[in-house]
Amino acid sequence: MGYGFGVANNVPPDAPRLDAPRLDRQVCFAMYSASRAATAAYRPMLDELGLTYPQYLVMMVLWEDQPRGVRELGEELGLDSGTLSPLLKRLESLGYVERRRSAADERRVEVFLTESGTALSARATGIPQRLADAAGLSAMELDQLRETLGRLTAALQAGR
Amino acid sequence: MGYGFGVANNVPPDAPRLDAPRLDRQVCFAMYSASRAATAAYRPMLDELGLTYPQYLVMMVLWEDQPRGVRELGEELGLDSGTLSPLLKRLESLGYVERRRSAADERRVEVFLTESGTALSARATGIPQRLADAAGLSAMELDQLRETLGRLTAALQAGR
């Protein structure tokens, strides 16, 4: 029985190389493909809001609690300032957020929602449901998938 | 019970916006995070081969069967020529592949493994096992995860 990460034990006799990694057995490729497919499924909905998927993630964090420092946003999303700084600049030029240097600690930059950014939340409400409908999985499967992926992510990050 | 795509039914009473999408419930964010964590876990191993993860995917397809057209590679991996053309140029400059215009159809470009590219397969053999070890999931969980992600990807791609 395969353990799912692509090692080709029990390969059929016509396999080109007996121990070459097999793409179709790799969980990592399945995650890579699924993640890109999900982003692609979001795209037409997010286009209506003028957002990319990573920008939508940042907005979701801000909709939950606001303002947030760049560093906090990075911790929530696992992104560094090299990714967030230009992304936030684009969100700012879209008029959805404002960046202000913290008075208490001049190193920090606080990200605030504008009125327009706050209002966007209402327009985004239906998006997760529409994705769930397109996913073709039961509620139980989605919950279990999320839980398994969470453990996988934690284990991969721990091993460094 | 939540269905896992982030709709906030049964939110706690202190939630900032009752119907705002909640990041921590989203399967899509879990996939996005897990996929990046997996790529990060691959990175030190692939660094030894001089490959990025997408380059490694292309090499795996070629190790299975060779030569392959750019279009076939794209179908296997779900990537277009805009991604593959520069990637293949880099693999070529690394000396792992060669690109030759097909004589039968001058539009096609066939991608061949070089001797060095073929030899790389042996050095890559252990990588999937090392990833599986780092994943912290049972063989059964990995198999089921791969199967679920496959159905999810297919459903998301079908709805377009």
Place this chain on the structure above:
DNA sequence: CCCGATTGAGTTGTGCACAATTGAATTGTG
């Protein structure tokens, strides 16, 4: 209080993704 170490955001450079376009080669149809 001083100064070396740390923290925080931003910049630079590389490599995907992906939309849109280009231009050449081939195919299908009248």
Place this chain on the structure above:
DNA sequence: CACAATTCAATTGTGCACAACTCAATCGGG
């Protein structure tokens, strides 16, 4: 056969990711 439609790879432009670095602000030990 002619030629419009299609196929195919490559290019251009935008926006992530992420490593490496810069520079200013803050912290902490002596």
